[in-house]
Amino acid sequence: MSQRLEPMVVRQTHRLPAPSGPAGQGGVAARQFDAALMSVGFKLSAGLLEHLSGLAEETVVDTAVRTLDAVREMAGDHVGHNTYFIDFPANVPDTFDFWMRCIAGALADDTTREGTLAQLRTGVVDLLTLPGYGNYQHTYAEMLAAHDELIAAAGDRMTVLHLGGALDDEITALYLALAGSSTPLGEDGLRDLRVIARHCVDGPQPEAIPVRENRALVNLARLDAGASLLLDTVTDVLRLACALSDGDVTLAEPTRFRSLSRPVRRALLAGLDAVVAAAPVKLADVIAHREAFKRLGERLHPHEYPRWPHAADVFAVARGEKEVRSxxxxxxxxxxxxxxxxxxxxxxxxxxxxxxxxxxxxxxxxxxxxxxxxxxxxxxxxxxxxxxxxxxxxxxxxxxxxxxxxxxxxxxxxxxxxxxxxxxxxxxxxxxxxxxxxxxxxxxxxxLPDPGQLLIDPDILDVALPLSGNATTAGLGVLPRGSLSRVDGELLRFFVYWKQACCTTDFDLSALLLSDSYRTICWLSYTELTQLEGEHSGDITEAPDGASEFINLRLGATRGSFIVPQVNIFDGEGFEEVEESFFGFMLRDAEQQGRPFEPRTVRMKSDLRGPGRVALPVAFLRGPDGTWRAKWLHVYLKGNPASNRVEGNRVSVATLLRGIVERDYLTVRYLTELMGGTATLWDGGALPAGPVTYIGLERPDGLHPASVVITPENLRDLIPA
Structure with missing residues (x-):
């Protein structure tokens, strides 16, 4: 279990639970660990490096292996990112020339010549029938050999990992934070809470669990442990039943209920009976989820348990046999x-x-x-x-x-x-x-609590408050929908990775460039491989072993005021059906070469796990002074069942972008202006000697250990109960 829980703590908190083991001379191994971390954009804090240096070398090496696996996945470096054009972003051909080359290759191939000639006679050629199109023409190792090593730059991302407490203490603290959150959690938060609630069922519990979805997962753990359930509405029981069937505890999607054991059925019916007996008016809550309760009743068999008549009333209301006013x-x-x-x-x-x-x-x-x-x-x-x-x-x-x-x-x-x-x-x-x-x-x-001495990183002031976990997604450097963040770099590079689960799946990465009036200027996609602004890495049309696409942009050459990257599903499985899919962006200086994917330059990596067939994770806005900022979207368009392309959704994307860009979101700035205490904007210099309340994008190394620290990982803690 600890092998699964430790990476969870690292991902959720950027803290490494203090490794335990015999004392020793682990300094050399610790420095090697730190160097390996820096190659993927992470670093040990001074306190963590010191702690590891005092442990036996074997303990440090074991810790390094586990942690490196976790942080590589956080940055998207756990997979190999190949490109169709081996030299990308150099030597990307003109789109028409490339297509003609593919046709020439098909004509030179005995197995495809006749079919290609037949298509040419009709005047239309299906690119997917050409052997040189849509599949890697070289190995990942060959692509790596074609690129120089990345030249380190001061602007490269460096995410610091801090020393945590013992693993059990870190897991307990994470459980209390997730279960007691005052805002709904995202998909990753609910997934982690499901795991750690079982581990923490006999330990400290939050004073209150205000979010119903969280309560359902806590109740699931309590049911398995034989503890009393936390129920005060009939919907609490319905959510618990969904959790028992690995369904949607938010009730946004229907759940197919599994057959339940007799002890579980008794527990759910007893819970329903107690809720309704204490407050019969709560029967009215059944109406909002009538169909779900009817299906649940088929699994619970309430007629077999006459000693719980109030539970039977729940299903009578669902079937329309008992009338209540909602x-x-x-x-x-x-x-x-x-x-x-x-x-x-x-x-x-x-x-x-x-x-x-x-x-x-x-x-x-x-x-x-x-x-x-x-x-x-x-x-x-x-x-x-x-x-x-x-x-x-x-x-x-x-x-x-x-x-x-x-x-x-x-x-x-x-x-x-x-x-x-x-x-x-x-x-x-x-x-x-x-x-x-x-x-x-x-x-x-x-x-709002009195923060005492308040130290604020100005870069976090325009981050939107996470009023719902659904306003963001799992990943590295991800901010809530509506947030604004600076873009410091000359080269902007998007990437998407997907791995199909069972059938041929084609994701297409595109970028739409819009004017200040939201009119289309141009785009980069598999149909427009090159523009003044940049290059597309080439179209990959299936991903049995995983596939990547990239778009490289020179911000100084970019026309217009908005850059909108998007991921279109052209064919195959959806974002929630593929084995894995994620989007991100990198920033580089103009002279930095390196591989197409370099984890040190990744500023954001976001899972793609949403409905619809077009994903819009983030947009980029040019300010009046020419600087660029990222505006976080985290939205999906329904799109078409197949053949989604940037050309076909330009109008809907521009309309949606305008609505989000022109809306004012409540930000960290709003809350900090309401707080009392003495507020200071931190310029990156010396830190106060005593404890502070620090709010920023990253926890600085050297804060007083008694400080209260708010970063994007626990930004929900700012939301008052």
Whole structure:
């Protein structure tokens, strides 16, 4: 188990659990370990290097092997990244010339000559039928031999690994952070929580588990251990049943429930019975997931357990045999009758629902007394609402300015699928909007802890608050949707890697260049291998052993104001079906050569695990001063079932980008301005001698050990409960 848990800690916290073992002279091995780490863009902190140096050499070597495997995977260096054109980015041919070369090769091949001639007579040639197209023409080793070693540069990424505590202590701390998170976790966080909850079921527990998905995974571990379950709604039981079947605990996708053992069925039915017996009104929650409860009832056989009649009521409601009025239905009835004040009064019993309906309530008001009543109800509810709800509403109200005209609304669901619709809502009344913003700011300020001496890396100020784990993805250097970060480098290189699971799969990496009015200037793809701005590495059309594609861009030569890399699924398995897929980007100085993929230059590597057939991980924006910044997107477009190309989605991509770029997201800057204490922007110089609250992109080496440290790995800790 420890072999699996240690890399998890490294990936989630950038801390290496303190290796245990006999004392010795491990200094030489530790320095070799540090040098190996630096070759992939990581480094040991001074404290970690010192600790390893005092251990036996064998212990250091074993630790190095495990850790190097973990960090190479974090940077995407655990696979071989070959390129179709062996010299890429040099000597990439013109697209038409390359295609003619492929046709000439097919005509010279006895096995393909007749078929190619037949296609030429029709005037259309299928590139996929040409033997020289779409498959590597050289080995990975031959490609490496064609490139010089990377010249180290001061701008290369260097991620510091810090010394952690004992493995059990690190796992416990990670469990408490994940289980007790005040915001939903992403896919990787839920996956890790599922593992460590079993390990920590008998240890310390978080004071509260506010996110229902997290509670489901904790309950799964508690059920396996025979501990009491944490249930207060019937939906908690439904989520637990989904976890038992390895299904979706967010309930966004239907789960096929497995057959359950008799002890498990008894535990779930007893839990349902207790919840409904304590509060019969909670039967109304069944209606929102009626079909799922019906399918669960087929597995639980509630009729076999007459001693739990309240559990049977749950499934009677799901089947329509027992009628209950849902809370949402009562609200709809009041709004339909024009009773806005009554609806606000009813919603006051559920602060989260009240704030989610706030915009609609204000737009439904016809008189000032109604607007006053709705606003007052929201003000009274602020102390009871979750912190992430308050922040979400604050962001929403900021973007609902009174001078707003009809425009676009951008939506992104839990899975990251995005779409755009016209925004025809009238603006909110200015006095109520300002009054609500003031109330929200006051309540958020009240909940924030006193940071004492606050030390801030200015580069983190424009990072968006992670109000949902679904606003980001697993990976290295990944920031929440809406975040802005500096791009320091002259060469920008995108990469995508995928490995198909069972059938031929063709991913296509492309980059769309847009003007400041979001009009298309040009693109780079397999249909446009070269442009003034850069080069494409060549089209790979199947990946049984894994495949990579690259795009190289010279930022100084780039026309326009936006660069939008995208990954299109041309054919085969989806992002969630392939064995593995990820996207990232590298930054280099103009003179740096090296291999097409160099882990030291990787600034971001993000897993591609979302719905749809077109992935938009990030975009790049040119500022008025000519500098570039990354804008994090993490969205997927539905696309077509097959043959997705950059040419076909230019308009939808530009529309979506405009909606995200022109939206203001709540950032770290907003929260730090609300905090008390003494705030100092850190310029990278000497660190304070005493403990501080540090907020930055990376933990600096040399902070006082009693400091509170907030980095992107635990940025959710900033969100007040």
């Amino acid at each position: 809370f949402d239905g009562q609200v709809e009835d009041l709004l339909h009758a024009g009773d806005v004040i009554g609806a606000a009064r009813l919603l006051s019993a559920a602060p989260g629902k009240l704030f989610r309906a706030l915009d609609r309530l204000l737009r439904a008001c016809r008189a000032q007394d109604e607007r006053d009543a709705v606003t007052a109800a929201a003000e009274r509810a602020t102390p009871q609402a979750a912190g992430r709800v308050l922040l979400s509403v604050r962001e929403h109200l900021h973007n609902r300015a009174t001078d707003e005209t009809a425009g676009r609304r951008v939506f992104a669901n839990r899975l990251g699928r995005a779409w755009v619709t016209p925004d025809t809502r009238p603006p909110l009344p200015a006095p109520e909007r300002k009054r609500l913003i003031d109330a929200l700011d006051a309540e958020i300020r009240r909940r």
